[in-house]
Amino acid sequence: MQNETPIRDLAHIPARLRPIMAALCEVGAELSHTIQRGPLGGALGAEVGVNTDGDGQKALDVMADEAFGARLRSASVRWYASEEQEEVVELDPEGAFALAIDPLDGSSNIDVNVSIGTIFSIYEAKDEANASFLRPAQEQIGAGYIIYGPQTMLATTFGKGTQLYLMDPDSRQFVLVNPAVKVSQSSQEFAINASNYRHWSKPVRAYIDDCIAGEEGPRASNFNMRWVASLVAETHRILSRGGVFLYPADARKGYEHGRLRMVYECAPIAFVIEQAGGLATDAQDPILPQSARELHARTPFVFGSPDKVSRVAAYYDLPEQEVSALFGKRGLFRA
Structure with missing residues (x-):
């Protein structure tokens, strides 16, 4: 990152979750750059295997999973559950949180230049790996997604409304653009x-x-x-x-x-x-x-x-x- 702080506006992010959000945004900014380079960065859409459910894995799926896993080791994440891996991985035995992630949702669209993204979910860690995730979804303490499209944006919630951040392409910082997103009731x-x-x-x-x-x-x-x-x-x-x-x-x-x-x-x-x-x-x-x-x-x-x-x-x-x-x-x- 060109800046020490990947998120410019922190008021809506609980202090204890800021290291996780910083890690997610840092990797997200790097992925955004890689995706923008397209074939100049290699065969990102090449099939490299299948995941645990038999779905095809693209090269960028694996790259994204490895990047998030590596960076989140220093963000107090104990348990890391990825769609690309069969079992939960322990990142930090002393970590306080459990994070579930789809590192690259929509990867079948990589080659056709359609928006793709990263989806994440945060829980308080339990002593047992699977139990940290096999629990009511209302026990999440944070969740969101990063969308890699014409703009790279972060939508996130910590239980007090949903916020929307835009990544400034110059500074590569995520800047708050809507502190209280509301779903329209009028769309047809x-x-x-x-x-x-x-x-x-x-x-x-x-x-x-x-x-x-x-x-x-x-x-x-x-x-x-x-x-x-x-x-x-x-x-x-x-x-x-x-x-x-x-x-x-x-x-x-x-x-x-x-x-x-x-x-x-x-x-x-x-x-x-x-x-x-x-x-x-x-x-x-x-x-x-x-x-x-x-x-x-x-x-x-x-x-x-x-x-x-x-x-x-x-x-x-x-x-x-x-x-x-x-x-x-x-x-x-x-x-």
Whole structure:
């Protein structure tokens, strides 16, 4: 770093968590530079193996994981749980915190110059490694993400609202630009991978059908669809202008319990979103009271503006005939 302090504005960051946040921002700034160099920095998008869940690993996935693990050793982190590693790693036996991380979310987008990011979650460390993470998500004491896009930004929460920081490309310091981010309630956007329509449950199909029906449908409003295939990018859009994101469970093998990981992705994003006035569920129940069954457990995930997220959950309570593909009224949800 060119400066000793990677974060210019510290008022919203608890003093005991500042070393962790400094470490995350230092590595994030270096990753941002590497990503900006693209192929000038090597084959960042090259396949180099698979992680514990069988997902392909890119070269930059591994580089990011190693960089965060190395830097966090001096930030009072005892337990380090990474999406790229099978087991929890002990960094500092005397450390007070447990940190879960997806070092590089959306890495399949590296080669096509689409925004990618880092997602992190902070807990008080327990004596047992896995127990530090397999606990209710509402016990997080900090969470956030760094997005590497046209601007590199940090969104973070410590339980008192959500803050947004912008990395100054000249000083490479993260500067507070919004001390109290709020999820908009007025957006008419939904994000879902529509190519999986045939695999969805009837409630999810019915919800999307009603959005697509527009002004003539039960919602009596026109909607736009978005899909970036990068959780950080989807989250940042919703923080910026509202809407709803859906990654439901579906009928495909391996997707029965959803696809996104509770510990590394859903728990921290849920914390950030809810502290900004949004809502996050597994399509039916809130995410934050839930605990992961295992370190790499997956879950369905729906988040965004509260009225839209609650409406998705309500579709699961409709009578069977009302979620039929042939049912076109659903008067309960008009407007």
